Amino acid sequence: MFSDKDRAHFSKLETPFYYYDLNLLKSTLEACHKAASAYKFHVHYAMKANFNPIVLKEIEKIGFGADCVSGNEVKKAIEIGFAKNKVVFAGVGKSDKEINDALDNDIFCFNVESVQELSVINELAEKKQKIAKVAIRINPNVDAHTHANITTGLDENKFGVNSWDMPACADVLNISANLEFIGVHFHIGSQITNMEVYKNLCIRVNEFATWFEDHGFKVTVLNVGGGLGIDYHKPDQQIPDFETYFKIFADFLEVKPYQEVHFELGRALVGQSASLISRVLYVKNGKKKNFIILDAGMTELMRPALYQAYHQIENISKPLSVDSSQTSNPVKYDVVGPICESTDCFGKEVQLPETFRNDLIAIRSTGAYGEVMASHYNLRETVQVVSSEDI
Numbered sequence: 362m363f364s365d366k367d368r369a370h371f372s373k374l375e376t377p378f379y380y381y382d383l384n385l386l387k388s389t390l391e392a393c394h395k396a397a398s399a400y401k402f403h404v405h406y407a408m409k410a411n412f413n414p415i416v417l418k419e420i421e422k423i424g425f426g427a428d429c430v431s432g433n434e435v436k437k438a439i440e441i442g443f444a445k446n447k448v449v450f451a452g453v454g455k456s457d458k459e460i461n462d463a464l465d466n467d468i469f470c471f472n473v474e475s476v477q478e479l480s481v482i483n484e485l486a487e488k489k490q491k492i493a494k495v496a497i498r499i500n501p502n503v504d505a506h507t508h509a510n511i512t513t514g515l516d517e518n519k520f521g522v523n524s525w526d527m528p529a530c531a532d533v534l535n536i537s538a539n540l541e542f543i544g545v546h547f548h549i550g551s552q553i554t555n556m557e558v559y560k561n562l563c564i565r566v567n568e569f570a571t572w573f574e575d576h577g578f579k580v581t582v583l584n585v586g587g588g589l590g591i592d593y594h595k596p597d598q599q600i601p602d603f604e605t606y607f608k609i610f611a612d613f614l615e616v617k618p619y620q621e622v623h624f625e626l627g628r629a630l631v632g633q634s635a636s637l638i639s640r641v642l643y644v645k646n647g648k649k650k651n652f653i654i655l656d657a658g659m660t661e662l663m664r665p666a667l668y669q670a671y672h673q674i675e676n677i678s679k680p681l682s683v684d685s686s687q688t689s690n691p692v693k694y695d696v697v698g699p700i701c702e703s704t705d706c707f708g709k710e711v712q713l714p715e716t717f718r719n720d721l722i723a724i725r726s727t728g729a730y731g732e733v734m735a736s737h738y739n740l741r742e743t744v745q746v747v748s749s750e751d752i
């Protein structure tokens with residue numbers, strides 16, 4: 362929901378741009394921090410969801426760690442001020458350079474995704490005479506019941522070590538003097554809204570942690586990853602239910618007194634805090650279809666083209682007093698971008714008030730995997746950013 366003041370301000374700006382609502386971001390972070398603290402859970406922010414420094418600084422301030430999936434993310438997290446001993450590093454394809462840099466930075470933990478990677482980290486750590494802390498990322502074969510393209514915890518996915526490779530992992534750990542095993546790591550997918558899925562995950566976490574302990578390894582870290590979804594249909598009902606989410610883990614994980622529970626939340630922390638604001642370039646009224654052509658496209662927001670993702674679309678040129686849903690003449694439009702691809706479409710048959718050239722359109726809930734997945738395809742400009750503090 363944008364105030365008349367926001368709308369008036371937006372109308373003076375060049376489009377397209379991402380608008381970040383830092384007050385909402387702060388409230389979301391506080392809600393998560395409070396809910397996690399009740400159980401002494403540790404939260405690492407999954408930087409891949411949004412690495413804009415204005416977002417990262419707020420997250421660092423609240424005291425969360427950073428979950429990184431590339432050497433550059435590790436570097437950026439440390440530059441922003443995240444404590445090195447709260448940085449975790451996952452990824453199926455860590456290069457030698459990335460591993461070496463992370464070793465130099467003495468990060469908290471490598472989330473290791475294959476038996477071979479364990480040996481490589483051991484070798485590189487040995488050369489530096491360091492001990493690398495490692496958690497084994499296990500593929501638990503739990504269905505996340507989310508979009509196939511963002512499911513990561515099934516046997517057919519490339520992520521993590523499969524259950525049948527556990528003995529091989531244990532063998533490598535036993536002979537690797539430069540590795541310190543600290544625990545187990547999981548991440549089964551993203552935009553998970555079915556809480557049953559997390560119960561199933563807890564059962565598998567308990568099984569794997571027990572397996573390691575039975576084989577002589579002390580498991581101090583249970584890292585259950587991220588994945589908590591947001592409601593893309595209710596962008597104004599903005600703060601996810603962190604309490605229910607954490608309670609599931611508190612209820613179903615078997616946590617020993619010496620064990621810590623870690624999370625890697627991305628989308629749930631930042632998703633509702635941004636909108637992509639765009640201007641209507643053209644309106645084409647056809648016999649079968651009406652099109653609104655925006656100045657933002659899949660180059661600014663890739664999710665609809667890549668995952669058929671839904672984002673609420675609103676015409677915000679009308680003042681608040683003229684509520685769009687109450688307008689007398691709604692029209693159905695396909696809302697598309699200017700890119701030379703048919704998949705460059707933000708929504709089909711979207712009901713909006715009658716819309717005109719130069720109207721402003723807000724594409725909501727774009728704080729996660731929005732700006733960071735933008736591209737320069739068609740030699741497009743870098744997308745601009747505006748924050749609530751600029752207004």
Ligand code: LLP
Pocket residue numbers: 407409410428451511548550551552553586587588589625626627628629664668729730
């Ligand atoms: N941990 C690991 C190891 C991950 O791979 C991810 C996300 C997360 C944590 C954070 O997941 P979240 O809490 O944000 O669901 N681009 C896609 C989402 C890809 C997620 C990749 N991994 C999208 O736009 O939906």
